[in-house]
Amino acid sequence: MNLHPIRAIYMAEMARTRRTLLQSIVSPVISTSLYFVVFGAAIGSRISEINGVSYGAFIVPGLIMLMLLTQSVSNASFGIFFPKFSGSIYELLSAPISHLEIVIGYVGAAASKSILLGLIILATSGLFVPLEIAHPFWMLTFLVLTAVTFSLLGFIIGIWADGFDRLQLVPLLVITPLTFLGGSFYSIDMLPPFWQTVTLANPVVYLVSGFRWSFYGISDVSLAASVGMITLFLVACLVAIGWIFRTGYRLKP
Amino acid sequence: MNDPIITINGLNKTYEGGFQALTHIDLTIQRGEIFALLGPNGAGKTTLISVVCGLVNPTAGHVLVDGFDNITHFRQARERIGLVPQELTNEAFETVWNTVSFSRGLFGKAPNPEHIEKVLKSLALWDKRNNRLMTLSGGMKRRVLIAKALSHEPRILFLDEPTAGVDVELRREMWEVVRQLRDNGVTIILTTHYIEEAEEMADRIGVINRGELVLVEEKAALMSKLGSKQLTLNLHSPLTDMPANLQRFELSLAAEGYELIYTYDGSQDEDGHGISELLTALEREEITFKDLNTRQSSLEDIFVDLVKERA
Structure with missing residues (x-):
């Protein structure tokens, strides 16, 4: 493995984040703060505790997960889509660089940004609600695994997309609804039994549940199910990317 | 070779x-x-x-x-290999220095600011090194693409x-760069x-x-x-018919008989149909001319002929 190309891609992508600091970091932090103001302070004060956790604190893991998922997908998809759009991808495809190195560079940068953002939002939420992290190791594990997995998904979307509208399609029409319906703002116990069963088909439920367990020790599904789901998703993304590079799908005619 | x-x-x-x-x-x-x-x-x-x-x-x-x-x-x-694509494809928001350095890294080479400086200077881009690509002219952008392709020292x-x-001036400058390479x-x-x-x-x-x-x-x-040559003689008096003595040469008449055109490729000298034989034959026929010019077919003519031939 050659580290120079990985470093070049990683640093170029991180430089793009610095150039677009308002959009990349400040904007998601402000959005999350607004969620805290509305759901945590205004509405949350009228909602009783859930499993012994105040509503404001209860939604912290879900909010971080919401941002983590959307930002990972959006960063990684844009990172690979833009060279395709501008035509400068010729350089990437003609470089003596393996597929794995390309993925590490782009996905590594997108995941780094998302993890950084997740930690900033975590720190921001500490300003609004009292925080406790019962299992810091698992919290970081979920943070990193989710960021990497959804950055891989974003990378796939970036290669698949043939226009800016399609680039936004999956994050807006799939990721955001699944996250909102994935228990970010409620425990699935609060749903009627039928919808509880339906909700279990939503993979985001497992991520939010596992992540929330790492904070408060409470979860909707078992830790093993959460870890299993994120691992399954990670493997599925890796298989898809392997196929893309093997066949040259939307990259090489 | x-x-x-x-x-x-x-x-x-x-x-x-x-x-x-x-x-x-x-x-x-x-x-x-x-x-x-x-x-x-x-x-x-x-x-x-x-x-x-x-x-x-x-x-x-x-x-x-x-x-x-x-x-x-x-x-x-x-x-x-270094590749300079046909389209002007650039990361518009990057600076010249960063985009050329990025290319070197992408091709697996350790950073080498001295080499990047040398490449930028050879392409007259040194003064523009901190400019964003979107601010450069088309010619400059093309030079940046060449600089990117040369950043990893390709063979x-x-x-x-x-x-x-x-433009013509820049084209000639680029030819010079290519020759230096x-x-x-x-x-x-x-x-x-x-x-x-x-x-x-x-x-x-x-x-x-x-x-x-x-x-x-x-x-x-x-x-x-494949290149043919043409000798055009501007005659004092027009010719209506080709004299028998001149039939063995590949001649044609133009400008109402005032131009005598001889098409040859250099091999005629060997079989006695060369320019000197033609001029001798003209003198013998008392055909005089006031001016002459020669034209050699360009690569463009050859190319057009080749492509047309196989169409």
Whole structure:
């Protein structure tokens, strides 16, 4: 493995984040703060505790997960889509660089940004609600695994997309609804039994549940199910990317 | 000279949808030469370059770059190649320095600011190193693409229509840059629409048409083999008929008999139909002329003839 190309891609992508600091970091932090103001302070004060956790604190893991998922997908998809759009991808495809190195560079940068953002939002939420992290190791594990997995998904979307509208399609029409319906703002116990069963088909439920367990020790599904789901998703993304590079799908005619 | 740096064997490319862009291409590029690939639009020039550089998957055939297969040993093959694409494709918000340094890293080389400085200075980009690419003119952007391709010190440089849309002055400057590169041992393969460009720079010329390599020839040999010459004599008095003594020459009349045109290719001297014999014959017939001029067919004429012939 050659580290120079990985470093070049990683640093170029991180430089793009610095150039677009308002959009990349400040904007998601402000959005999350607004969620805290509305759901945590205004509405949350009228909602009783859930499993012994105040509503404001209860939604912290879900909010971080919401941002983590959307930002990972959006960063990684844009990172690979833009060279395709501008035509400068010729350089990437003609470089003596393996597929794995390309993925590490782009996905590594997108995941780094998302993890950084997740930690900033975590720190921001500490300003609004009292925080406790019962299992810091698992919290970081979920943070990193989710960021990497959804950055891989974003990378796939970036290669698949043939226009800016399609680039936004999956994050807006799939990721955001699944996250909102994935228990970010409620425990699935609060749903009627039928919808509880339906909700279990939503993979985001497992991520939010596992992540929330790492904070408060409470979860909707078992830790093993959460870890299993994120691992399954990670493997599925890796298989898809392997196929893309093997066949040259939307990259090489 | 037989020191191949690129060997292409039996290369075919059929795109999805059935369009055959390349048909059984066999080509050898010698180390250190400037090779010009000529062909009309859609002939397969860019596809051929793209296959060699790894941008397009071949349907069949093999490409060896300095002895390395460009698919099974893609690292060794690609690190030897620099590519300047036809389109002005740039990361608009990056600075010149950053984008050229990025290219060096992408091609697996450790940072080397001295080399980047040398490349930028050789392309007159040093003063623009901190400018964003979106602020540069078209000519400057093309130079940046060349700088990016040279950033990793390639042994082979592909220039796909390097001077398309570039003004005459800049074009000549670029030719000079290309010659310097060749002098430094870089093998150059360029595609061009400008026959003048190939005529000016190339050592060898390949003509591609409808995906087939029509011919590959040394430029000088091609010009002499296929290039015809014309001698035009402006006569004092018009000729209505060709005198019998002049029938053995390939002559024609124009401008209502005031112009006598002799077409030859240099081989006539050997069989007694050369210029001196013609002039002697004219004197014998008492045909006098007040002016004369000669014209040699350009590479463009040869190219047009070749393509037309095989259409």
